[in-house]
Amino acid sequence: MSASSRSHHPKAKPGYGKRSVPDQRPPCEGGFALLPERERHIAGYVDALPEGAAMDIKSLARSQPLYGQMAVGSALRALGVAGHLRHVRCLSGEGGQVRWVTRTFWSRVARDNEWWDAFLAAEERRSAPQETAAPPPPWGHAVPAASEAPASVPAQPPIAAVPQQRTAEPEPEPEPEATVDRPSPAFLVLARLGRTDSRLALSAADCAALEQVAAEWFARGVDADYLTRVLTAGLPASVDSPFGFVRRRLHDKIPPRLPAAAPAVPGTPVRRLIVECTECGVPGRPEAFRDGLCRPCRQLGRV
Structure with a gap:
């Protein structure tokens, strides 16, 4: 080497x-x-x-x-x-x-x-992050007792009105610029799959139909490179239906929601590490894998 x-x-x-x-x-x-x-x-x-x-x-x-x-x-x-x-x-x-x-x-x-x-x-x-005491919110500070409060607070002098003060005329707001509809990150990932691997070439209509499902991946914290790797990993020699294949992977391999987006359940630890099957890439708990493979891949004997 x-x-x-x-x-x-x-x-x-x-x-x-x-x-x-x-x-x-x-x-x-x-x-x-x-x-x-x-x-x-x-x-x-x-x-x-x-x-x-x-x-x-x-x-x-x-x-x-x-x-x-x-x-x-x-x-x-x-x-x-x-x-x-x-x-x-x-x-x-x-x-x-x-x-x-x-x-x-x-x-x-x-x-x-x-x-x-x-x-x-x-x-x-x-x-796992170390638990630290969060600072109290500003509205949670204790109100000082009467004996601790300042003896007196000097009164502020009244603000004299300015005679014949004129209010400035508001400037006209600029005309909004014409915006061009830009493809979403999810649409772009789907549209570029065919360039990454020709077996997954999708039409514009295919990309539009799958865009919402792919967008959910971005909502769960992944980026375009990650999604592309998951969709193109371990492809079979030929893909008869790129649309059906990508749709199935988008549904089957979607990662869990990030803890910040999920309601906290008292006493339930947040999983910060998930194993991927080395054959198909499906995620799961470490104890669900043997030899780095999920159960379906072990049963099929793919290596």
């Missing part, structure tokens, strides 16, 4: 990308010797990448010359089953400035499901 190819590998956006798990053993020659050739090559490449490197299939396929997107996607799924990685969605930020980000936790050593479950549970606890 050449150092030059790794040096050109892109960084992920802040909060996204590769995250190495703790207690890693030092890298050694032949550390992935038991893996098949393709997985061994991708594992070695990923292992040498720095923290925060982009882990999406397109970036990995573009930065190393041996394998394309489909092969890279299959290799990542196999590495998840082998215990080297987990894809997760994490809440990043505090208060009303939170958003979902996608991270890939990487382990040089193959870990079993129990280890990953314990690690992800600890990672969620670690990322």
Whole structure:
């Protein structure tokens, strides 16, 4: 694996990308010797990448010359089953400035499901915000007792009226500029899917029909890049109906609402970490996954 190819590998956006798990053993020659050739090559490449490197299939396929997107996607799924990685969605930020980000936790050593479950549970606890006492609102301040109040408050002199004062004539408001209807972010994501992957080319009517559903993703804190990755991840060799395929994914993989938008339930902790299936990308609780796969994908035996 050449150092030059790794040096050109892109960084992920802040909060996204590769995250190495703790207690890693030092890298050694032949550390992935038991893996098949393709997985061994991708594992070695990923292992040498720095923290925060982009882990999406397109970036990995573009930065190393041996394998394309489909092969890279299959290799990542196999590495998840082998215990080297987990894809997760994490809440990043505090208060009303939170958003979902996608991270890939990487382990040089193959870990079993129990280890990953314990690690992800600890990672969620670690990322939970610390409770701090909020300052009292200005209307909640105590009123000082009579003995503590100032002895006297000097009266303000009356403001003398200015004789024959004229009120300035209000300036005429400018004419409103003509506005051009601009496509919404949701519409633009749908319209650009065909350029990202020709198998998901949608017509203008298709985009308009799906726009409202896609807009709900933005209302739940995701951005255009995130939505595009979810819709284009793990595509089959051919898509007979791009409209039906995208509609199904928009409904099936929509993330949960952000805590700021959901009513707080006393005694119910807010989940700040959700695992993604390494095959289909569907989110869920860590304990619902085995070998990084959701139940339907395990039953189908896709790897």
